[in-house]
Amino acid sequence: MRRVSVLGATGSIGQNTLDLIRRAPDDYKVVALTGGRNIAQLAADAREFGAQVAVTAYEDALPDLRAALDGRGVEAAAGARALIEAASRPADWTMSAIVGHAGLAPGMAALREGATLALANKESLVTAGPLLLATAQARGARILPVDSEHSAVFQALVGEDISEAERVIITASGGAFRDWPLEDLPGATVSQASSHPNWDMGQRITIDSASMFNKALELIETKEFFGFTPKQIEVLIHPQSLVHALVGFRDGALMAHIGPPDMRHAIGYALHWPERRDLPVERLDLAATGSLEFRAPDLRRYPALALAQEVMQAGGHAGAVFNAAKERALDHFIAGRTGFTDMTDHVAEAMQVMAPHAEGLGDITLETVAEVDHLTRKQMDAQIRTRA
Numbered sequence: 001m002r003r004v005s006v007l008g009a010t011g012s013i014g015q016n017t018l019d020l021i022r023r024a025p026d027d028y029k030v031v032a033l034t035g036g037r038n039i040a041q042l043a044a045d046a047r048e049f050g051a052q053v054a055v056t057a058y059e060d061a062l063p064d065l066r067a068a069l070d071g072r073g074v075e076a077a078a079g080a081r082a083l084i085e086a087a088s089r090p091a092d093w094t095m096s097a098i099v100g101h102a103g104l105a106p107g108m109a110a111l112r113e114g115a116t117l118a119l120a121n122k123e124s125l126v127t128a129g130p131l132l133l134a135t136a137q138a139r140g141a142r143i144l145p146v147d148s149e150h151s152a153v154f155q156a157l158v159g160e161d162i163s164e165a166e167r168v169i170i171t172a173s174g175g176a177f178r179d180w181p182l183e184d185l186p187g188a189t190v191s192q193a194s195s196h197p198n199w200d201m202g203q204r205i206t207i208d209s210a211s212m213f214n215k216a217l218e219l220i221e222t223k224e225f226f227g228f229t230p231k232q233i234e235v236l237i238h239p240q241s242l243v244h245a246l247v248g249f250r251d252g253a254l255m256a257h258i259g260p261p262d263m264r265h266a267i268g269y270a271l272h273w274p275e276r277r278d279l280p281v282e283r284l285d286l287a288a289t290g291s292l293e294f295r296a297p298d299l300r301r302y303p304a305l306a307l308a309q310e311v312m313q314a315g316g317h318a319g320a321v322f323n324a325a326k327e328r329a330l331d332h333f334i335a336g337r338t339g340f341t342d343m344t345d346h347v348a349e350a351m352q353v354m355a356p357h358a359e360g361l362g363d364i365t366l367e368t369v370a371e372v373d374h375l376t377r378k379q380m381d382a383q384i385r386t387r388a
Contacts, residue, residue: 015041017097034056090113096120126320128366131365153170175196230313329343
């Protein structure tokens with residue numbers, strides 16, 4: 001029986017992970033579950049799976065969690081330190097699905113214990129890729145990608161020599177506004193940006209899909225995880241979201257990964273790796289699909305992709321700056337303090353202002369990443385106050 005923990009259990013990735021674990025109850029023992037403010041869901045899952053501990057990120061929510069778990073034999077805890085303690089408990093496999101920079105330290109804690117880390121938190125690689133990979137190597141741990149695109153690249157490379165790969169193409173649906181007139185984008189609302197044409201995801205990642213900030217993070221993640229150069233990594237708009245990624249080899253061949261837009265495939269691949277097992281996902285009927293469409297992204301519509309290229313070229317702490325600025329811009333957009341297209345302008349300005357400080361920090365550590373994250377968020381808040 002494998003010991004598993006799910007960090008970010010109440011989000012869409014976490015719930016899909018628990019769905020797969022639920023289907024094979026004799027194969028897994030749940031150690032730790034963590035979540036945010038959805039205390040009812042967190043407590044219900046902790047009771048169902050008999051978790052050792054349930055942790056909410058918010059200390060003011062601890063009384064409600066304790067009350068919901070009273071008499072059930074499940075420990076209740078709250079706050080950043082409790083998240084790290086839960087991630088440090090002995091487990092064979094840990095899902096890292098906490099959203100944003102907050103997922104970095106718990107994921108690192110799991111790696112230090114030698115666990116296999118199923119990484120859905122792309123921000124960890126964006127902000128601290130070299131540190132994450134070095135920690136895994138030093139501790140004999142393994143990182144398995146869970147983003148659908150990176151899982152697809154990983155699978156396309158099975159049995160191949162990565163040095164023979166000359167290019168990698170990750171696809172993007174184009175998000176909610178892929179067919180909008182460009183002149184209408186500045187007026188896009190939070191509600192409009194929160195509706196994805198293909199995937200069922202949380203609000204923040206859905207908006208990031210509309211702005212393509214999500215894909216920008218995935219470009220950086222591809223570089224960090226697989227070691228491809230920025231020039232080798234491409235993006236294609238693929239409205240059907242069936243081809244998740246392609247790897248091109250030196251002989252001109254392209255290996256494509258095709259599957260339904262269902263995150264349980266990538267999660268299941270990481271959960272069962274190195275085996276393949278039956279998964280409750282749709283079996284594609286390509287004849288019924290008829291055709292697959294691809295087109296190059298318009299950088300006027302998706303300027304975040306150009307910023308990702310700058311981050312990859314700069315290296316170092318540039319990823320931490322970019323991610324913090326992106327997260328804070330999204331906060332302000334959701335709160336109605338900035339416009340949809342203004343987000344990219346704010347992020348670009350913050351990258352320029354923060355570059356000298358980031359370049360002088362030296363090696364990437366949890367402490368330097370936290371410093372960059374904090375200062376960049378302050379910079380973003382100041383910028384948006386000035387323009388308000």
